[in-house]
Amino acid sequence: MRLTLLFVGAGPRTLGVLDRLSAHAAATGAAVDVHVVDPHPAGAGRVWRADQDPLLWMNSRAADVTVLPDASSRLEGPVRTGPTLHAWLEAHRTALAEEFARTGQDALRREVLSVHEDTFVSRALGNRYLRWAWDRVVAGLPAGVRLTVHRTRVVDVLDDQRGTDRQHAVLEDGTTLDVDGVVLAQGHPDVVPGPREVAAREFAARHGLGYVAPGYTSDLGLSDDEETLPPGRDVLVAGMGLAFVDLLVLLTQGRGGRFEETPDGPVYHRSGREPVLHVGSRRGVPYRSKITYQLTERPVLPRFLTEQELPSRPVLGLRRDVWPLVAKELAGAHYAELFRAHPGRTTLDPAEFDRRFATARWGDPDLDALVAQAVPAAEDRFDLRRLDRPLDGWWAPTGAAVHDRVRAHVAADVERRGDPRFSMDAAVFSALLSCYVTVAGLAHAGRLDDDSVAEVDGWWHGLFSYVASGPPPRRLRELLALADAGVVRFLGADVRFAPDEVGGCWTARSSNSPDATSAAVLVDARLPRAHVTESADPLLRNLSGRGELSELAGGKLVVDTEQRLVHADGTVHPGRFAVGPWVAGGGWAAAFARPGLDAGFFRLNDRVARGLLGLGAVSVVGPRAASTAPSRRTTAAR
Incomplete structure (x- = not known):
């Protein structure tokens, strides 16, 4: 046949x-x-x-x-x-x-x-x-x-x-x-514009404002579109992921700006065609910088996120059943590398720490006490909450202070993730990659409930991308140079972008300060939602x-x-x-x-x-119709 x-x-x-x-x-x-x-x-x-x-x-x-x-x-x-x-x-x-x-x-x-x-x-x-x-x-x-x-x-x-x-x-x-x-x-x-995008376009049209809906940055022609994104004008930018990085490049170097290399890093020289970008997102910081060195010894993976450790029930919840093992896998890789490569920064026998860590449940106070006892420096401890949301719970009296805090965060992140003294971060990357494959396998085998499969493509994929699939460090150094040149201003976390009918403008407010920022243009710098x-x-x-x-x-x-x-x-x-x-x-x-x-x-x-x-x-009787056999669905047949 x-x-x-x-x-x-x-x-x-x-x-x-x-x-x-x-x-x-x-x-x-x-x-x-x-x-x-x-x-x-x-x-x-x-x-x-x-x-x-x-x-x-x-x-x-x-x-x-x-x-x-x-x-x-x-x-x-x-x-x-x-x-x-x-x-x-x-x-x-x-x-x-x-x-x-x-x-x-x-x-x-x-x-x-x-x-x-x-x-x-x-x-x-x-x-x-x-x-x-x-x-x-x-x-x-x-x-x-x-x-x-x-x-x-x-x-x-x-x-x-x-x-x-x-x-x-x-x-x-x-x-x-x-x-x-x-x-x-x-x-x-x-995608066709959804209700949010349609409402934004209608608001922009009523008030003579600019609006760029989610799209694939390379298709939008933003380098040459000075009517939508005029030189020197304030522009609000929603999103700080990889689409934002592309946007940043096209509106700066793509419009004739250039970077000069100095001993302290790149310095940006304006072309005069750049808008001023006020950027914010849910986390308020860009994706973590790519790690630029190799581990001398990879951690043993998987160790905790294994079939033996998962609950025996046939259908699992990602947050309830899988996430604690993911978190422990990441932390375990972090501390294994710390004790292996940097023993002088620990105070317990490695075998004792490993034995006590392996038997503790993620989230138990005893685990926190063990880490406090064995790892004196806070920068050497694995803090998953701080890794994911570095601006949570932080408040400043002015937007300028928020900008400075985010700039300091980006500079520290680029420095740390290029420094083998913190090779624990590379071990966490390896563990996260292992967990990502394991979680995908659970989803594909029908082991996760429907809500969890949606979360695999939602917050879990978002966390993975933020930690493990960020931009090259060069791009973040350029971001710092653009901030120093006044081309980029950081707004902070949990930014609410909204239309202001009375003021006839777009506004942005962060959870990190009382200040509001207004502009005539809003760019939704995110990929279209599937x-x-x-x-x-x-x-x-x-x-x-x-x-x-x-x-x-x-x-x-x-x-x-x-x-x-x-x-x-x-x-x-x-x-x-x-x-x-x-x-x-x-x-x-x-x-x-x-x-x-x-x-x-x-x-x-x-x-x-x-x-x-x-x-x-395959032999099918009659017109080709959907199979009525039980389907081992990705979302698990129920």
């Missing part, structure tokens, strides 16, 4: 599944026609496309990025390994530099010549790695696999009504395809309208343990799969994997590839 498969989206997820599908098809002799549909070039997709400003960086080191399996990957069937981003750039440095010189891309030429393991490369340069990986996977397709790429969009997929197992796909350019299996891998679809029913993607809208997909409270797609779409009635479609950041509880939504860790990214790709090839053995 010759299968026909449709991939909606041509980014790194499709690349990864196609690689595993190719490996299995080569081993089994499967005959497959593959159609990949995306208006953007195959391999990189939209987010990693080439036509981005080289000022926009990836937020992982070149040595920490791979899109193809490596020697650590334990997968079913043959494994065809590939290089990390850094290894690939090393091998192709000269050829790339010559190409960029010929095509007048001088910024990329300079960049590729200076890349080393610790470099955070531009997304435009990362695009070349993805394009190469795509070409390599395509070149390695076995004779039985035929690939067609369509530079358009899929607008609908319908079950065949003629008594077959097939599905009918409609493309925006009028092409139609009859297929056996579908993979939704659109990445980050656009919400399937509000998606601007026509395929998702059509499937949702017919009840052929479902979403959690957080707005993400529900899939079963095989990544198959779950319908609104709880049944599972046997021939439709979904992967990527808009899929609930997946945990491996990133476009890349970290090498050397047997990344779950590749195992998920492998599972989907095997599920697709297995469609050739």
Whole structure:
């Protein structure tokens, strides 16, 4: 039987599944026609496309990025390994530099010549790695696999009504395809404005104000849009995550400003085209700086967040059952590294501390007493609350004092996370990465209740991103320079951004001071919230309208343990799969994997590839309808 498969989206997820599908098809002799549909070039997709400003960086080191399996990957069937981003750039440095010189891309030429393991490369340069990986996977397709790429969009997929197992796909350019299996891998679809955004736009229009709704920063054209964000004008900015970092770069260096290197760090020289950015968020501080050194010895993980330590009931609550073990895992890694690498800053025998720590429950007063006894310096203790919310409970009489406090926090964070004397932070990073994979596995296996699966994609993912997926330290040093130059002002935590009908302006108030800040422009510097029913993607809208997909409270797609779409009635479609950041509880939504860790990214790709090839053995009586078999849902069948 010759299968026909449709991939909606041509980014790194499709690349990864196609690689595993190719490996299995080569081993089994499967005959497959593959159609990949995306208006953007195959391999990189939209987010990693080439036509981005080289000022926009990836937020992982070149040595920490791979899109193809490596020697650590334990997968079913043959494994065809590939290089990390850094290894690939090393091998192709000269050829790339010559190409960029010929095509007048001088910024990329300079960049590729200076890349080393610790470099955070531009997304435009990362695009070349993805394009190469795509070409390599395509070149390695076995004779039985035929690939067609369509530079358009899929607008609908319908079950065949003629008594077959097939599905009918409609493309925006009028092409139609009859297929056996579908993979939704659109990445980050656009959303239609929700009630909050509509109200904000209407308020801005009434008062002649500026408003920038959540969006993908590289698509907004903010470097050149001086009408919306005028030079020298006060602008309120809601959000201090990675979208904020991109915004900051585009409105400063992107408008001609420059940084001068000095012994005390970068100093910013204005171009005169920058607005003045007043920034705040829930935490009131940017994501934690990336750690720039390597541990000499990784902690043993997992130690406390294990199956043996989890409650035996089949369905768990993330906060009730899992979180105490996560917190203890992080603290355990912190103290293991402190006693191992910095014993002079402790006062107890390491074995005694470890024995007492291992038997204590997280949150017990005895645990706090043990730490106080064994670790004299507060800076050496693991304070999860302070790590997460550094401004909680702090008050200042003026907004200027809040600005100074946040600036001091950012400076201390960058300094500490680049200092091996605090290698405990790197151990916590490793533990958090281990916990993230474990929690994702629990969600995927149906071990978490529905509310907890929503929290995996909510506060838990937010905490992980804040601690472990922050910007390069260089970007935070530049943030400090911009604050010193008067281009950035920090507002503090729990900032309430609101329209002022009487004053005809936007206002911002922090929980850290009594001051209010007003401005004529508000930028919502956050990525669009994943919400399937509000998606601007026509395929998702059509499937949702017919009840052929479902979403959690957080707005993400529900899939079963095989990544198959779950319908609104709880049944599972046997021939439709979904992967990527808009899929609930997946945990491996990133476009890349970290090498050397047997990344779950590749195992998920492998599972989907095997599920697709297995469609050739499925027999369905009558029109292809949702399976009524019990579904081991990601959210756990109840």
